[in-house]
Amino acid sequence: MITSGPPLFTLCLCLLTGTAIPQASHPHDTARNGNEAALSATHVKASRVVDIKYQVQGTPYEPIWTRNAKLADKLQLEAAQLRKGADRKSREHLLGRGPLFEAWQKLTEAVQLSDDPFLLRDFCDSSFDAERYRDVVWSARKMSEESNWALNISARFEWGFSLAVLGDYEGAAKIIQEGLEKAPKDDDWSDYFREWTIIFTYLTKDFFTAREEARKHPTKELAKMNLNVGANLNGGVWNLLAKRIHHLIDKAESHKMQYQLLSHLSQMHRLIRDGLEGYRGGGVSASTVIEGAPITLYDVFPVSVSPRL
Numbered sequence: 235m236i237t238s239g240p241p242l243f244t245l246c247l248c249l250l251t252g253t254a255i256p257q258a259s260h261p262h263d264t265a266r267n268g269n270e271a272a273l274s275a276t277h278v279k280a281s282r283v284v285d286i287k288y289q290v291q292g293t294p295y296e297p298i299w300t301r302n303a304k305l306a307d308k309l310q311l312e313a314a315q316l317r318k319g320a321d322r323k324s325r326e327h328l329l330g331r332g333p334l335f336e337a338w339q340k341l342t343e344a345v346q347l348s349d350d351p352f353l354l355r356d357f358c359d360s361s362f363d364a365e366r367y368r369d370v371v372w373s374a375r376k377m378s379e380e381s382n383w384a385l386n387i388s389a390r391f392e393w394g395f396s397l398a399v400l401g402d403y404e405g406a407a408k409i410i411q412e413g414l415e416k417a418p419k420d421d422d423w424s425d426y427f428r429e430w431t432i433i434f435t436y437l438t439k440d441f442f443t444a445r446e447e448a449r450k451h452p453t454k455e456l457a458k459m460n461l462n463v464g465a466n467l468n469g470g471v472w473n474l475l476a477k478r479i480h481h482l483i484d485k486a487e488s489h490k491m492q493y494q495l496l497s498h499l500s501q502m503h504r505l506i507r508d509g510l511e512g513y514r515g516g517g518v519s520a521s522t523v524i525e526g527a528p529i530t531l532y533d534v535f536p537v538s539v540s541p542r543l
Contacts, residue, residue, distance in 0.1 A: 302347040302348060303347070303348050303350075305344075305347055306344040306345075306347040306348035306350070306353060307348075309340040309341065309343055309344040309347075310340075310341065310344050310353055310356060312337075312340050313336075313337040313338075313340040313341045313344070313356065313360060314337075314356070316333040316334075316336050316337040316340070317333065317334065317337045317360060317363065319333065320332070320333040320334045320337070320363070322334075322363065325488075327363070327364045327365060328365065328488060328489070334360070334363045334364045335364055337360050337363070337364070338360045338361060338363070338364040338366060338369075341353070341356055341357040341360045341361075342357070342369070344357070345357045345373070349380075351377060351380070351381035351383075351384035352384065354373050354376060354377055354381070354384065355373075355377065355384050355385075355386065355389055357369070357373050358370055358373040358374055358377070358389050358392060358393075359388065359389070359392065361373060361392075362392040362395075362396065365485065365488070365489065367396035367399050367400055367485075367489075368396075368400070370392050370393060370396040371393060371396050371397060371400070374389055374390070374392065374393035374396075375393075377389065387413060387416065387417055387423050388423075390409060390410075390412065390413035390416070391410070391413055391423070391426065391427065391430075393409050394406045394407075394409035394410040394413060394430065395430070397409060398430075398433075398434070398437075398482055399482055399485045399486060399491075399494065400491070400494055401486075401491075401493065401494040401497040401498075403434060403437040403438050404438055406434055407431075407434035407435070407437070407438050410427055410430045410431055410434055411431060413427045414427035414428060414431055425453050425454050428451050428452075428453050429453045429474065429478075430478070431447060431451070432444050432447050432448045432451075432453070432471065432474060432475075433474070433475060433478045433479075435447045436475050436501075436505075437479075437501055440508075441471070441472075441475075441505070441508055444471060444475065445467060445468065445471045448467065448470070448471045448474075449467060453474075455470075455474075456470050456471070456474070472505070475505055476502070476505060479498060479501050479502050479505065480502070482498045482501075483495065483498045483499060483502065486498055
């Protein structure tokens with residue numbers, strides 16, 4: 235006797251007509267379907283709770299990287315306002331205060347939140363203004379490796395000069411030469427790169443090679459002299475070298491970079507020791523450059539090789 239399934243009449247009708255025999259629902263099937271419906275409803279409810287959880291004052295949830303980018307933009311804008319009204323001749327930033335230092339702090343935080351190339355370039359410029367030369371080198375190298383198009387002429391010079399302050403003359407010479415090749419011809423940047431090309435020719439080679447570089451590619455200032463007269467060329471190049479090496483000495487001394495200071499002082503000694511002070515003419519006097527505590531430090535702690543950066 236049939237105890238479950240479709241009624242007998244329905245069974246016979248299906249056999250005569252060739253239609254499919256309906257299957258009875260098992261009690262367990264009904265229970266399972268009910269559980270699935272309940273779970274689905276719970277899931278929908280939970281999803282709504284999650285959606286509400288990540289809404290703040292009606293604003294939908296934003297991924298962490300979006301929030302970081304917005305915060306970085308805010309910090310970048312604040313830093314720009316600080317730098318806009320800053321006195322570039324002020325030395326407050328060396329004492330850890332002032333608008334240039336505050337702008338550098340904000341951009342230091344911003345570059346940890348966003349990898350935007352324009353932000354990185356702002357950080358490079360701000361680090362140079364605040365005389366944070368290692369940060370200049372880091373940001374310029376990062377741009378060079380990841381977004382070379384963002385490395386503009388000013389950033390290239392900042393990179394080269396920072397390497398020079400840190401004592402890496404070879405690296406600085408390479409960057410400055412690349413900048414000279416990319417700089418527009420006959421503008422101020424091109425002239426500035428030519429000047430520092432002469433400086434690094436001396437720092438990495440010798441005076442006479444630097445003098446030949448100056449004769450072939452003179453700066454606007456040197457071109458005013460009659461370079462066919464040997465004394466004019468020698469005197470002009472010597473004064474340029476003394477002035478710029480003194481600039482490096484001043485930067486290293488201001489930041490108490492003892493090894494780098496010794497390296498720059500060594501270059502000034504070489505300039506004088508070669509007997510070139512006889513060609514000096516006007517400008518920075520050699521005795522002023524080498525007198526005082528730094529030269530005493532140089533005599534007590536002679537160093538020929540600076541530590542690696």
